[in-house]
Amino acid sequence: MKGNHLNNRHGSFSVPKNPWRLTRNLWFRKDSWTKIAAQHTEKRWKMPQANDPIPLAAHEQDCPCGRGSPLRNCCLPRLSGEHPPRTAEQLMRSRYTAHVFLQIDYLWQTWSSEQRQRSSPDQIRAWAASCEWLGLQIISTEAGQENDSEGLVSFVALYRHDGNFQQHHEVSLFHQVMGRWFYVDHRPAE
Template sequence: MPPAKQFQPQSPCPCGSSQNLADCCLPFIQGKSIAPTAESLMRSRYTAHVLLEIDYLWNTWSPEQRIRSSKQEIQAWASSCEWLGLRILETKAGQPQDSEGLVSFVALFRQHGRIHEHHEISIFKKTLQNWYYVNHKDA
């Protein structure tokens, strides 16, 4: 398992925004507010991987897709990685008034001593006011 990084609310947010954690992804992860856009949900889900906030990852995953994995599998995978950075490449739709959105990104991580780039186009859907990660297509 990679060494654990310590994050404080005033730490830079792991999602790569120019904000601190408390003003960026942490309120979403803690349930104090709801991600208003597909991109903000994507960023907060990345941050949840870094912080090992598995319940948040589970709860922001479309319920009909959860059969593909378990909380334990997500925990095992996320904790086996040292998360090194997130780059958002493109966002299509996914604004507060939209019901669907796509976010293309690259997540950089180290696993078993090797650096990997995970490039994905994530598909998001909004039901009522909540955005959910639905699935992805290869970039």
């Protein structure tokens, strides 16, 4: 399968064109993981407790979602409710950032009602807090624009859990209902 070439601040990657047919590619090159983790640890602010306001020191730093803008111009206005996500990708990015800052209420409120029946805010908090979130890469999107009612976002999240580097690749489904985007479900990428 021939893929596109992608460069970002984490290195360069070969990206297959069809996200549904992904093989077990390492999106974040393994030899760069330790470097990413070290940079991440260096710039770490004091982590908030669940649902605490996001530390001011983080507002001017690069948004954890990896879009390349300061947090205050990226996911912060989504998390604060000032500018809710207008696209599925914006919700995906802000949900990743919410994991980083333990904004559990936001994660809960942006879950569809079906998802809420399968879990609890405590479970989300336990999961988010047990991981050191190291990076997000959006691989591709399908629909999910302002006028769509559905959208798919394929992404890879890199994190450290129990001392081990993990990368989670998922294709997420989002729905827009009454002008609000919700995370509905996912299918694991192959």
